[in-house]
Amino acid sequence: MEITGQAEFADRLFGTAVAELDAAGVARVRSFLQRNVVMSNTGHRDLINFDPRSTAVVKVVRHLYEPVPTRLISAGEIALCPTCRLPALSADLPEHGTIWCEAEVCPRDKPVTSSPRAADVLLLHRALRLFLALPGLVERSCLERLRDAGTPLSPRTPGTYIGRLDGTDGIVRFYDRTCATHLAGQVVRDQVTVAVLPATTLDYGFRRAFENFLPDDTEISLLSDEELVLRKTTKEKADAKR
Ligand SMILES: [Zn+2]
Structure with missing residues (x-):
């Protein structure tokens, strides 16, 4: 996967999103993005651990999430790797040693336990998935x-x-x-x-x-x-x- 320039891009996206916030706000947003690779799109709030301050955070980060790209959708769902929580590249069980998730190094030793309906969620921008989450x-x-x-x-x-x-x-x-x-x-x-x-x-x-x-x-x-x-x-x- 091509990653040139993506780290700088991730830093820029994050820096711009939090430019108006104080240090505590920046830390909250950073923690939210790291913990939430997907975010609810339809009000199914159970996908996120909402605390009272999360609503404010969601307003700041909403534009950093996008609809799930079709290449990551299988049978209407997006499978998340149980080890790194990043999207699986294939919902099928690949052979041992095959790259199967975006982290590229995770073992394929646990069943996928999280595969939300793609239409119900937004996915964190790819640069932020790889270089922040x-x-x-x-x-x-x-x-x-x-x-x-x-x-x-x-x-x-x-x-x-x-x-x-x-x-x-x-x-x-x-x-x-x-x-x-x-x-x-x-x-x-x-x-x-x-x-x-x-x-x-x-x-x-x-x-x-x-x-x-x-x-x-x-x-x-x-x-x-x-x-x-x-x-x-x-x-x-x-x-x-x-
Ligand atoms: Zn993984």
Whole structure:
């Protein structure tokens, strides 16, 4: 799937939508978009976990959702992957090892449990599905694990955090569904110093390609979610014992 320019486009769509909001409003909208890849189109509000403030959020984000494209509709329904919650590319059971959802790496080991009628829902814009909702999974899981361990990251801007790693404060952002060359460009543009990806993405080849495409004078740590949690919790516990 072609993804060039989509990350920047996602940031622009989001930035424009929240331009008038205060920091708390921006955080609420971001969280809503990350948690709701589909939104009700017909008043079947049970598709969304409505809290009293969600109505205001829905007004801000409504234009970021579109009718479900026909290529994602099968028998009138859109199947959502049970692992990443992004649309399945095929409702049929593909062979083992086949790409079957938009995240492209999910195992096909669970039954599809959510397949709303396509006419009843609107789908989050594709750039935001891939570059806001998808990395939101590793982001939320990491933030929760670090908070539970007593070593939370501090919010910096929407989507970036400050975290003390190896004695210095790093600017941390979470990524997913990106290739190494695109990621190298993205992290430079985002001005982060620590890029965190799901452990399943980060093999030796990915790390090497990433290093090769970074400009010479940039130092960026590429960590898996597990490495971030481990490094942060181990270091701070060691410091606390001193
Ligand atoms: Zn998936």
